[in-house]
Amino acid sequence: MTVRTRFAPSPTGFLHVGGARTALFNWLYARQNGGKFILRIEDTDEKRNTAEAHQVIYDGLAWLGLDWDEGPDTGGPFGPYRQSERSAIYEKHLAVLDAGGHLYEDGGAIRFRSPRRPVVVEDIVCGRIEFDMSNPATHPDMTIRRPDGSWIFHFVNVVDDIEMQLTHVIRGEDHLSNTPKHIEIYRALGAEPPQFAHIPLILNSEGKKLSKRDGGSSITYFLDLGYTPEAVANYLCLLGWSPGENREILAMDEIRPIFDLTGINRRNAIFDLDKCFWVNGQHLLSMSADRFEELARPFVDRAGIAYGTPEALRPALAIVKPKVKHLCDVPGWIGFLFTEDYPFDPEAVAKSLAKPGAADRLAALGAALAGLDDWKHAAIEAKLKETAAALGVKAGELVHPARVAVSGRSVGPGLYEMFEVLGKARTLARFDRGRELSA
Ligand code: GLU
Numbered sequence: 001m002t003v004r005t006r007f008a009p010s011p012t013g014f015l016h017v018g019g020a021r022t023a024l025f026n027w028l029y030a031r032q033n034g035g036k037f038i039l040r041i042e043d044t045d046e047k048r049n050t051a052e053a054h055q056v057i058y059d060g061l062a063w064l065g066l067d068w069d070e071g072p073d074t075g076g077p078f079g080p081y082r083q084s085e086r087s088a089i090y091e092k093h094l095a096v097l098d099a100g101g102h103l104y105e106d107g108g109a110i111r112f113r114s115p116r117r118p119v120v121v122e123d124i125v126c127g128r129i130e131f132d133m134s135n136p137a138t139h140p141d142m143t144i145r146r147p148d149g150s151w152i153f154h155f156v157n158v159v160d161d162i163e164m165q166l167t168h169v170i171r172g173e174d175h176l177s178n179t180p181k182h183i184e185i186y187r188a189l190g191a192e193p194p195q196f197a198h199i200p201l202i203l204n205s206e207g208k209k210l211s212k213r214d215g216g217s218s219i220t221y222f223l224d225l226g227y228t229p230e231a232v233a234n235y236l237c238l239l240g241w242s243p244g245e246n247r248e249i250l251a252m253d254e255i256r257p258i259f260d261l262t263g264i265n266r267r268n269a270i271f272d273l274d275k276c277f278w279v280n281g282q283h284l285l286s287m288s289a290d291r292f293e294e295l296a297r298p299f300v301d302r303a304g305i306a307y308g309t310p311e312a313l314r315p316a317l318a319i320v321k322p323k324v325k326h327l328c329d330v331p332g333w334i335g336f337l338f339t340e341d342y343p344f345d346p347e348a349v350a351k352s353l354a355k356p357g358a359a360d361r362l363a364a365l366g367a368a369l370a371g372l373d374d375w376k377h378a379a380i381e382a383k384l385k386e387t388a389a390a391l392g393v394k395a396g397e398l399v400h401p402a403r404v405a406v407s408g409r410s411v412g413p414g415l416y417e418m419f420e421v422l423g424k425a426r427t428l429a430r431f432d433r434g435r436e437l438s439a
Contacts (some may be wrong), residue, residue: 004166007061008157010042011053013068015060015219017271018202018210022238025199026170027066028237028259032332038164039071041082045150049084054266060219064233065252069195078164083156085386090151092142093159093189102188108147111392112185114153119180124197125264126173131180142181149263154178161194170197170261173268197261200240200268207270216273226299226327227276231283235276239269249282281325289314293320296330299337303331307338315421319413339419340429348410349437352400359438362405364391365398366431375424384416407436 007023009015030037041057043049061068070076080086094110097103101296103110119131133139144155156334161169176198188195202210210217222232230252237255240250241264284292293310296317300307302364308311313334320333336342352358368387372379388395403415406427419427 001167002094003030003168004038005030005035005162005168005170006038006040006161006164007066008040008042008043008160008171009057010048011050011057012048012054013050014212015056016210016212017217017219017236017239020060020064020219020232021170021202022199023061023066024064024233024236025197025259025264026168027068027262028256028260029168030069032256032259035167036069037066038076038078038166039068039081040160040164041072041084042157043082043084044153044156046336053422054082056220060223062292063219063223063229064236065229066233083151083160086156086160087151089163090159092155094155095403096190097144097185097188098147100188103144104141106143109143110145111141112144112188114141114181114184115187119183121176121179121183121196124168124195124261125200126176126198129176133180133184139181144185146339150373154181155185158182158189161187162186162191167195168195168197173198173201181297191366197264199264199269200266201402202239202271202305203268203272207319210271214271216271222276224328226295226330227297228283228287228327229279231280232276234283235279239271239274240264249279249286249392258296279326284324285322287316287321289321296324296327298329299327300334303335305331305335305338309332311386312338318326319417319421323413333412336409337418342408344404344408344437345410348404348408351410352404353434355401355439358397359435361391361393361398362401362431362435362438365402366428369419369424370428372424375420377414377420380416380419382395401434401438402431405437406430 005026007026009019013435027037029035039061041054070078070081072081078151094103097112102113104113108237114133121129121131123129142152142154144152146152178391179196179198183193204210204214212218215221219232233252234250234255237259241259243250243255243258261367293314297313307316316334316337317330320330324330324333365387368379369381372383384398387396388398399415400410403412404410406418406422422430
């Protein structure tokens with residue numbers, strides 16, 4: 001039987017990292033088993049059902065690289081994939097339950113009569129759990145349709161999982177207590193329940209359920225700051241699962257074959273934004289220049305930096321790559337390379353260019369570099385050191401004013417790399433400009 005998994009979010013306007021991790025685990029399981037991954041939007045709660053709220057989900061999943069085989073817009077053999085468009089299907093199953101004597105009316109609502117028999121859940125992660133359904137006070141008969149005709153989650157969720165032929169339901173542990181109710185509906189509809197895997201919750205550093213207010217709880221946070229999607233996906237995998245052997249930094253291609261549903265930890269996972277930040281840094285460092293360019297360019301374009309051609313942008317990106325922690329910082333790191341109108345940080349000027357003798361040292365360095373034909377960073381560095389020795393000063397006495405002269409700042413990419421990217425003429429012209437700012 002082909003494995004079929006699904007992600008079934010409600011459009012809340014927000015893709016929670018817990019939801020994203022659920023999607024990721026479903027996707028991994030489908031992909032490693034040659035199965036199908038289905039996206040279904042559970043939008044029976046009309047209040048929050050906006051096109052924007054749907055888009056947040058599509059964008060978040062696409063950004064993480066989680067492609068779905070069937071879903072809204074994509075289509076598929078069991079559509080439509082938005083619950084709000086499936087009412088006719090629910091009516092049909094409601095009639096089946098009704099014919100079986102499972103329903104009764106209560107104040108305009110329709111309720112499902114629990115058979116009041118124990119239900120055993122064999123959960124891939126949580127193991128075997130027996131639920132005693134005998135007490136109506138703790139397990140009241142569930143409402144499946146409201147008096148206004150709208151559908152309740154439990155019923156439509158089960159109908160869709162049956163109709164869409166899902167083999168595995170992998171979802172947050174907050175749904176574990178719903179599962180016996182769901183199994184009662186499966187049985188009443190004469191359907192075999194799928195395999196369940198309830199994955200542990202994600203808690204914040206205080207041990208509370210990660211909420212909207214916690215930093216980094218939304219995928220949009222990572223998108224906006226310019227985290228790398230492969231790093232966030234990598235980190236999400238570590239929330240409840242471990243590749244073993246103390247490995248932490250992995251590409252999705254490495255995770256896919258070794259991910260193991262049965263290896264998911266039963267303990268709740270703690271969300272650690274610092275750790276995620278670190279994972280992101282590791283991915284940035286090992287990333288290819290091409291991938292970095294692909295991820296950074298939209299940020300540079302949005303900032304309106306006039307770099308001209310991709311060929312001109314590439315060397316600038318190469319020299320800032322080791323420094324960048326968030327891709328949203330890239331425009332700030334490279335902007336000065338593409339305009340002669342770059343701002344000067346007054347504090348950086350005061351500490352270097354404005355010091356006595358700085359203008360003369362800069363002039364001497366400029367004169368020495370003017371004679372250099374091999375405008376590569378190693379040769380530039382050698383020439384600077386030679387000049388410092390000739391002047392009887394430490395290299396730093398040249399490096400600092402030169403850095404502020406060409407970039408306006410005291411921090412940035414490597415000095416010689418910066419010179420190389422700017423080219424000789426622009427570097428030396430910037431020295432002249434720096435000297436004008438000197439005391
Ligand atoms: N719409 C439900 C949720 O977002 C789906 C639960 C499930 O995966 O079955 O929690």
